[in-house]
Amino acid sequence: MTIPDRPFVSYHLWSLVAPATGQERWHCQMRRGFVKARQHEPQVKALLAKATAPQRIGILAQKGVYEFHHHTHLLNQSDGVEKVAKLLQLSHSSDEVQQRVLQILQKYHNAPLLSDKHIIQLTPGDEGFPKPILIDQDDYCFRLYAAMDCVFTDSDHRILHIVDFKTGKATFDQRQALVYLLAAHYLYPGREAVASFYNLELCKKSDLISINNTELESLEFELANVAQKHQQDLQKYHQETSDFSKIFPPNPGSHCRFCPFNSICDFSEIKSSLPHPLPILKVNG
Ligand code: SF4
Secondary structure, eight states, X not given: OOOOSSOEEEHHHHHHHSOOTTOGGGOOHHHHHHHHTSTTSHXXXXXXXXXXXXXXXXXXXXXXXXXXXXXXXXXXXXXXXXXXXXXXXXXXXXXXXXXXXXXXXHHHHHSOTTXXXXXXXXXXXXXXXXXXXEEEOSSOEEEEEOOOSEEEEOTTOOSEEEEEEEOTTXXXXXXXXXXXXXXXXXXXXXXXXXXXXXXXXXXXXOOXXXXXXXXXXXXXXXXXXXXXXXXXXXXXXXXXXXXHHHHSOOOOSGGXXXXXXXXXXXXXXXXXXXXXXXXXXXXXX
């Protein structure tokens, strides 16, 4: 197993290294070990490949938004929702997924968030890893992965707006928006940018999030530390794989019930095959 030659970071990795505010009790470093160190082992790979219903809903909802704007006439047609559902091959999904995605499509058709925007980037949501951004400073060097769902401007084309689509009850983690703002700083140099979240099921917008240059610098430094810490942990693990639980310490508890690795984790308090309803974390985001 080869270790990436240069440290990398993404919002997903950051969330696995450090808990969001209020989530400290449930945070388990061993999950990071499974996702980021043992992901190629057949059992782990199989568990990672299993998309739960909430994950499928998230992916299909994003793809639905993409299809509406790829075929904009569908936004004005009375059977636009049915046509997009067909493009998504929604009938191949479970009843729960079909029902919730249809509701999302209907809501989006009624009030399309992006209808009067100048869309710069809109991803279908199933395109895999984005191209990394190389951040090379005097004191650190790392690759930043940031899969932005959508970037647009208003009619004045002035401020870039990055929006991340959510579904279900997933809470907004501001750190995800901060990672996008750092990525935008490199991808669109000199452009002013803001980020926000939009829950497609609740039709709920978050506040706009912005960051100044000093905050951007300290964010970059913090991400460099996350990338470096993870790189060091990977190196330690590959030197001595039997130290897995020392390098990625478990934090067992009732939350193991919602962990996708509870069936293979030696420390799990609950062996279960239940789907996990934790907030959806995009593997490339
Ligand atoms: S089952 Fe529990 S201890 Fe094991 S990785 Fe998951 S949360 Fe951590």
